Amino acid sequence: MTIEIGFLVFPRVQQLDLTGPYEVLAMVPDTRVHLVAKEMGPIASATGLVLTPSVTFAECPVLDVICLPGGSGVNPLMEDAETLDFLRRQAESARYLTSVCTGALVLGAAGLLQGKRATTHWAAHDLLAAFGAIPTQGRVVRDGNLITGGGVTAGIDFGLTLAAELADEATARAIQLHQEYAPAPPFDAGRPESAGPEILAAARERLSATRREREAIVARLARSGA
Amino acid sequence: MTIEIGFLVFPRVQQLDLTGPYEVLAMVPDTRVHLVAKEMGPIASATGLVLTPSVTFAECPVLDVICLPGGSGVNPLMEDAETLDFLRRQAESARYLTSVCTGALVLGAAGLLQGKRATTHWAAHDLLAAFGAIPTQGRVVRDGNLITGGGVTAGIDFGLTLAAELADEATARAIQLHQEYAPAPPFDAGRPESAGPEILAAARERLSATRREREAIVARLARSGA
Numbered sequence: 001m002t003i004e005i006g007f008l009v010f011p012r013v014q015q016l017d018l019t020g021p022y023e024v025l026a027m028v029p030d031t032r033v034h035l036v037a038k039e040m041g042p043i044a045s046a047t048g049l050v051l052t053p054s055v056t057f058a059e060c061p062v063l064d065v066i067c068l069p070g071g072s073g074v075n076p077l078m079e080d081a082e083t084l085d086f087l088r089r090q091a092e093s094a095r096y097l098t099s100v101c102t103g104a105l106v107l108g109a110a111g112l113l114q115g116k117r118a119t120t121h122w123a124a125h126d127l128l129a130a131f132g133a134i135p136t137q138g139r140v141v142r143d144g145n146l147i148t149g150g151g152v153t154a155g156i157d158f159g160l161t162l163a164a165e166l167a168d169e170a171t172a173r174a175i176q177l178h179q180e181y182a183p184a185p186p187f188d189a190g191r192p193e194s195a196g197p198e199i200l201a202a203a204r205e206r207l208s209a210t211r212r213e214r215e216a217i218v219a220r221l222a223r224s225g226a
Numbered sequence: 227m228t229i230e231i232g233f234l235v236f237p238r239v240q241q242l243d244l245t246g247p248y249e250v251l252a253m254v255p256d257t258r259v260h261l262v263a264k265e266m267g268p269i270a271s272a273t274g275l276v277l278t279p280s281v282t283f284a285e286c287p288v289l290d291v292i293c294l295p296g297g298s299g300v301n302p303l304m305e306d307a308e309t310l311d312f313l314r315r316q317a318e319s320a321r322y323l324t325s326v327c328t329g330a331l332v333l334g335a336a337g338l339l340q341g342k343r344a345t346t347h348w349a350a351h352d353l354l355a356a357f358g359a360i361p362t363q364g365r366v367v368r369d370g371n372l373i374t375g376g377g378v379t380a381g382i383d384f385g386l387t388l389a390a391e392l393a394d395e396a397t398a399r400a401i402q403l404h405q406e407y408a409p410a411p412p413f414d415a416g417r418p419e420s421a422g423p424e425i426l427a428a429a430r431e432r433l434s435a436t437r438r439e440r441e442a443i444v445a446r447l448a449r450s451g452a
């Protein structure tokens with residue numbers, strides 16, 4: 001039985017959120033990895049790289065794994081009925097419901113984080129509570145069949161964690177070796193607590209427009225009782 | 227002045243080799259990142275993700291940074307005159323000549339590694355010597371304006387290293403924070419020495435067809451005096 005894995009893709013997705021775990025999961029035996037979008041045709045990611053969906057919502061097979069990547073393009077998705085309906089429908093039968101980075105906010109907007117421990121990008125972590133989730137620190141956080149990853153590059157750690165679930169640990173280790181995943185960051189600035197106050201303040205400033213928009217959306221969703 | 231950065235893309239490229247550093251470098255101020263290919267039109271990567279070139283060899287601007295990603299698709303490139311000519315021409319004026327993973331073999335085939343310290347994917351590392359390079363262990367290896375990265379995921383460490391060169395260390399740290407690059411691999415199997423003999427043997431077996439083909443190409447290039 002082929003394991004069907006679907007990453008949602010949408011305008012201004014953060015492409016590394018999905019290209020990291022895509023590369024890992026596509027190497028798990030007997031998987032088929034889809035890029036699922038509302039419609040076919042090229043999609044520009046947040047930093048410009050163009051992605052090509054492989055299947056539409058309408059044609060998408062029943063997924064064993066649903067994964068929501070993040071990015072600034074998450075904001076409109078949180079109020080997009082067609083996307084939220086697709087997620088809720090697929091979530092009913094999926095073995096794993098997953099996200100990387102701010103993709104978790106879309107799962108939240110679909111009502112799929114209620115009462116669950118979850119994580120997301122550090123700059124959006126506090127917003128999880130608005131969806132009834134239990135915001136939990138961690139690079140990869142698991143609660144039952146919900147697996148959420150932190151910001152962007154956490155997708156690779158998430159992918160390897162899921163690969164071990166879908167196959168076994170030996171398979172995940174073999175993929176890690178193939179991808180020479182023995183990371184050696186040249187700097188230590190990957191978390192708010194290590195980046196230092198100046199870089200953190202500048203990052204918050206750069207993200208402030210997206211953040212304000214996100215807060216307004218969360219407030220609207222709360223008012224509408226979603 | 228815009229910094230022009232070009233990643234070569236070709237059939238069966240290992241997409242994470244380039245999507246990792248793409249995401250990093252696209253966030254450096256005043257950069258423009260190109261996916262450069264022989265011709266326009268969709269390109270299937272080694273694991274299936276479809277990439278879309280943004281510019282052809284013929285239309286490509288003079289590049290400040292050339293980056294060769296790797297993948298099994300590297301093999302035909304090593305004997306592809308059009309690709310090697312493009313690289314040699316661009317290398318004359320580029321500020322940085324770079325590669326991730328087995329992309330280094332294409333730089334070698336173009337004669338651009340002669341007498342230089344370089345690295346590549348662990349399974350191809352010994353082949354560098356055939357190109358007159360000095361095979362050097364390291365996640366990111368620098369020799370003058372040549373910067374080479376190790377296998378696949380080393381592209382992110384390479385990208386941050388280069389970001390600090392193109393801008394400054396504060397910029398690179400800010401990008402690292404944005405991408406929450408504080409890796410926490412769930413397993414320790416990213417290098418031959420940590421993966422254990424069984425997983426290493428299986429990985430070598432899986433790569434053996436590509437490896438044999440690669441050895442034959444290297445032998446042909448040596449005979450032709452390239």
